[in-house]
Every structure is written in C-alpha cells, then in structure tokens.
Amino acid sequence: MSDLSDYQKRMGAQRRTMTPSTAMSYRASRDSAISPQQARAHEEATILTRVQQIIAFLKKSQRPCTADEIRMHISEFYDDGPEFQHLTTNAKVEYDAATSSFAYRPSFNIRTPEELVEYLRKLPDRGGLEVQRLKDSYLDTTSVIAELHKTQQILVMFDKFNRPRYIFYNHMPLEHTIDEDMKTSWLQLAVPDEPELSREMDRAGLKRMQAEAREEKEQLDVKKTKKASRVTKITNTHLVGIDLTKDYVPEGK
Template sequence: MSHFKNATSEFKKRLADQPVIRRAVVTPLLAQDDGPIYTGSNANPNNNGLQVFKSSKKRKAEVYSQPQETGAGNHINSLLLNAINFLKTSDEPQSVEDLKRKGNIDLETKPRLYELLKSNEKVAYDEVNNTFVYKPTYQIKSKEDLLAMLEKRKNEGGMDYKELKDSYSKLPQAVQELASEGRILVVKNKDGQPRVLFWNDQRYNTAMDPEFREIWHRLRIPDEIDLPKELEKAGLTHMQVFDKKGPGEVPKRKQVRRNRKMKITNTHMKGLDLTKDFVIQK
C-alpha cells in the first residue's frame, strides 16, 4: 500500500513539473512576409507562453490581371470582321488612311487583310480612289430613301426592320422621325423595338368621330382563355388551323399483299392422284 502511495505522489510531482503550453490562434497575414513562427520552448509570458520568431523569407504577392481590351484579335478573320463592322458605321467611302486613323485598322502592314477586304462580297472597292465602302442589302442613304423604298413595296406588305439595319447607320433616328411625322407605321415588339415598317398612305387617314373613338377604345379584348367562349356567345367561331400538304409531298400508296405462286419441287410425284391411288379399301 505504501508503494502505491509513493508511486502516485511521484507521478503527480512529475506532472506538476511539466511546462504548460497554451493554444494560440494564428490569423493568416496578407503581408509579404510569412508571418510569425511559434514554438513552445523559451515561452514568453507576453505572448501567451509562446516565443515569436520572424521569418526572413518574403512572400510574393499574387497579382491577377485581365486581358487588355484591344478591340480585335490577331487572327485574320477577326481583323476582317472588325474592318467590315467599321465600314457598316460609315456611310461614306473610307480610304486606307481613314481605316487606320478612325478604325485602328492597318492595311499597309497586313497585305493579306487588304486582299480579303477587297474581294469580300459585302465590300465595294474603288480601284481609282483606293477606297472601301460597305455594300448593304438596300441602298438607303437618308430617311427619304427609306420612305421611297417603303412606298415602292407597299403592295408587298411591310419590310422587316432587321433586314434594313445594315443599310443605313442612322436607321433608328430616321424611323423615329418618320413615325412621329405620320409618314410610316411601325409595328413594335414587346420590348418597344421596331419590328415591321409600313408606308402610311395618307389617303386612308380618315378623320374619325370622337364618340366612335371613345366607344372603340372602351372595348376590351378578352383574355386568350376566355376568347373562345366569348366568340361562341356572339355566334362566331374561332379560326381553325388545317394541315396543308406541301407541293412536293406525294401521298403514300397502300401496299397490296399479293399471293405468290409456289413452285412445286416434288416432280417425282407428278401424275399421282392421292384420292384414288392411296385410298384404304375396306
């Protein structure tokens, strides 16, 4: 029993002589150095029992950069597209110097780009003046040209706004002015952008009675779900869509099954009458 007490007291004495190391919370530093290094030996009471050693190794700061905005890539197709887009915004012919000064497109140092631009189907090249101009789908240079084209195509319906966008660089301004003057009619998308343009024939701009206008605007179109019911109440039927066969479609013919003649291969039995020659006699 005395031996056990001695062992216990000796163990407690050794445990009390052990140094106490406190846990430290290290916060990563964003500075260029690696931060302090902590150790449990030679503890400093001002640092929670830990000694701090400064590291002489410097940490390089990480730098993240974005690609520089250069306008166009270095590939020949990217340069060609950039040159054509620049010509779209210019209604007048552009020389080699104009392309370099205004569009940052150097054709003198890029002969391959020069030849591709000359032979492009959307670019008209003037060999006499050495100028380039964009070749639009429709020749429109002013809002009067736009009005004349819409009047010329009045019997063909309206013109798609997207098809006219590359024909005139000031098309949005021209459409807005002509619409405000009542010379054209514009059908817009849900976002308010022009969709279809029509020439407005002034002969059909009949003055309407204010009372009739009030009655007209007072009427409300039913919702799409309730529209068939409202039409039925008024004795009307809604439009039905029928599938139409295209001009190149040929109706399929039903295949008729035909009985094929079987070729007899048992030629050695030819001339035998099974009903007579092989009848069991009673």
C-alpha cells in the first residue's frame, strides 16, 4: 500500500514541475502516431462542430448577434478564424458586414400565427405547406397549428399517427350566421317519395341528377344489347352446312 502511495506522489510532483515546453514535447510524442491527413480531418470536424453550436445559439436567440456576444458562449471564435469565415457563407446564417453581426435564417421567416395564416392564404392554387418545413422557423408549430385549426382558420391533413402533415388556408370557414326564419322554413320542407319527386322536377323544368340519368341510360343500353345479341338457332338438320346468304343451286342442275 505504501508503494502505491509513493508512486502517486511522484507522479503528482512530476505533473506539477512539468514546464510548457515539456508538455508540448509530451503532446507531440503522443500525437506522433497520427497522420497529417487524420490531424486535418480532426481539426475540420472540430471547426464544423463549433459552427453548428454557433448556429444553434443564433436560432435560440432569434435576433442578430455580434461576434462579441457569440464569444460569450463560444469562446474560441475569432474574427480571423475559420469559424467566422464559415458563418459568413453559411446558407442558414445572415451576415451583416456593416455591424459584423450574425442572425439565424430559417426556411420560412414566420414568427406569428397571423404571419402563417397570411402566408398560406397567398399560396397559389390554394396549395398547402408541409409541416416538416416549418420545424426550423420561430414558431411553436404544434400549439400554433392546433389553435388555428380549432378556430377554423386553417385546414389540416393528418398522417396515420394523427400528427399534422400538411396545412392549408381555410377559404370556406363553416361558421356562418343563418337567419332563424330560414332555419324554420328549411326544417318544414318535406321530401316527397321518388316517383312524385321525379314528376315535380319535370313540372318545374329541373334536371335530375346526372348519376340517375346515366343509370337509366345504361339500363336502356343493356336492354338494346341483349336484343341485338340474340341468336336464332337453326333446328332443321337438313340445312346444316348450307350458307343461306348465298343463292342455293342444287347439285347436278
């Protein structure tokens, strides 16, 4: 036990007395087994990791941030460093050279439910929007979509797990004020039976539904087809083998 304690003390003393040059030599000897290509790949991966961390910080901030503000969260961020250069050309970042500030650029710069409704309303051909594309916006898509759907401002198409998949602007909301007299008159209407309904429509000059008219036409076509396809069988056996469409001349005449 005493031998182990002595060893630990010697190692601790050695670490405390290690000079910077000795530490660099130690790291160099430790990394000597790593090839230059591996070292560059590791360095590039580290840079990209920092870039992603900065982008996540900008998205959370939801406003432009200066380089000094970014350095408060990511210390290794320098104006002449590779991370800075990556951000100035990144598609998800807006860089303002005048103020040297960075801001997150979502696919859709929609920040309020009203902006979402207006965007959907302006889509051509009453098209919709895939909910997945809103994930990187500044909206809490789950609660916003639920509220807009509840108030009938948008229409929602759900997937098999009952999750919103596509959303559309509701051009025809169902809530309309109907006069009470109109409701009473509507409820008092009696629908006649089918024969009487047909006669009433004919007297009023109204056309019946296309499906009903088409069904009657199909029934007539079937009857005509049956009549046309009827075949008369010849039962006189002495006429078998004779073509009645030609003039018959008995043999030997």
